[in-house]
Amino acid sequence: MFDPERRKSTLNLAKWRMSKECYVLKTNWNHVVKTNGFKEEMVIRVLSFRVDHQLCFLLHR
Template identity: 95%
Template sequence: MDFIKSVGGSEAEFVIEKRLTVSDVNPNQGRLLIPVLQLKNKKGFVTADEETMMGMKEDVSVWVFDPERRKSTLNLAKWKMSKECYVLKTKWNHVVKTNGFKEEMVIRVLSFRVDHQLCFLLDPVA
């Protein structure tokens, strides 16, 4: 939480604790799936406007801070697969490679806002 405050963040929400799957770290997939049914905060972390954008198949540009607190700009989408999922994509492979994320690692994902910008913080669980 200190980091979030240090970058001017507010509205911090715990999104998910996820064990990375082979598809989450596969460079051919290039995305992190966040199943809606596994969200810790059922009210969600996106605004009504962001939800509308994703409903119209538009991506939402988000900032992602990795465990070393490096910022990357990724896209957030919502896919209807067998289950509805939020998806962090575009540059996800860079985040995986830079941080050495591997299958079976557990990460905690938090969301927050800097002004109106949606941000995510990724932290490995020891």
């Protein structure tokens, strides 16, 4: 995962089963939030792409 400043972090993607299934980014997410100053109600786009068959994400404010 790359944050808006292009810093690289390793996160895990998991599927949670709640009232419906959803995907969540876990492991190190709180560090990413703190480092980037993300706040509740802030809209953050998550773009996905692959590099050498590895799934990657880019966060964009």
